[in-house]
Amino acid sequence: MKTRDRILHTSLALFNEEGEADTTTIDIANELDISPGNLYYHFKGKDQIIGELFQQYEQAIRHTLSAPIEQPLSANRGSAEDNWYYLYVVMEEMYQYRFLYHNLNNILQRYPDIKRGFKQLLQLKRAALFAICQTLLHQEVIDARDQQLLGLVDNMTLNLTFWFSYEALLHDNRTPQVTIHQGVLQLLTMVAPYLGDDELSFYRTCETIYLNMVAESD
């Protein structure tokens, strides 16, 4: 791995684990066992590292979020469950860059460029969830009126965006699996009142898995 990539990789790990605000470029250089001068040669400061990490994230999540907008996820299989699995994919991707979400307002205040990008991602999230809900409505998996549907989509977006910081406040040492699974379960809980019986059984299964996970980790 090139030094430049190693710096990015290590920075991401440190930001995620220790928090972005508590990590300095010195910390990053120490962790990598390189001199601060060497780090400076590649990146002029933490701003630049964060900028680049955000671009990586933006690139990846934009692809993922565009998928259900371009084409319904359950079109081929005719299975609505694919949409639920898709939520895992999105959450897993977000989890890789969770430092952004743990300290969102603070980061957005300090980095106007990221703020702009993040606002776009938020709209893209809404668009993706809207597309999913439209498809489900069309397939008669859910039944919701116009305004209800929009409200539902916004609630889901809200939950998706702030789930990690909420969860981190509630629980100290949860595994990523439990965090992500419960995040998806929460999203499904919002959809549940609009679901028919078939998909409700999926919801119940999801619930059971969560209870098993929690029981195992306690």
Next chain:
Amino acid sequence: MSDDKSKVTDKASEIAKNIWLAGVGAYGKAVEEAQGRLEKAMEPPKLFRDLVKAGTALEEDARESTIAARNSVEERINRVRENFHNQRPARIEDLLVLQKKVDQLSRKVDKLSKALAEQGVGSRSHTGRRKAVKKSPGGHGVGNPSVKKSKSAAGKTKSKTARAKSGATAKKATVSKRKV
């Protein structure tokens, strides 16, 4: 009167919906803006200056690999599905498939041991095995291999990690089976 009222509400909700949709639609515009921002960043020495080269290259890559990206989303969905099926408790349908498999197996084993017995090959060890197999449909000792089989029969591909989990699934299978 009430008609007028509902018309007003309709219109209001229509407006609200349009505002909402405009917000979502802004994402398309946002992409253009991002591109513009990237071009602007080319000129002055700014935070993103060094990123631009890499960024533009990535953008081009991105356009080319939209299909690849979609595939990767689908691949990841498949992986999650697999994982999910490993963790979920067994359903009645799963158990029925399982039972069918076990029944088929017992019949095969019966046939085989019969054939062997006719040939006069030592029957001691085989009768022992037969007993063990016959027990299975009763709800005990449903082993990992059969769990694996039944799932793949339902059209799901299994990874190796599934094996560890399927032990637990099998246990649950026996528990819920008693309820059936």
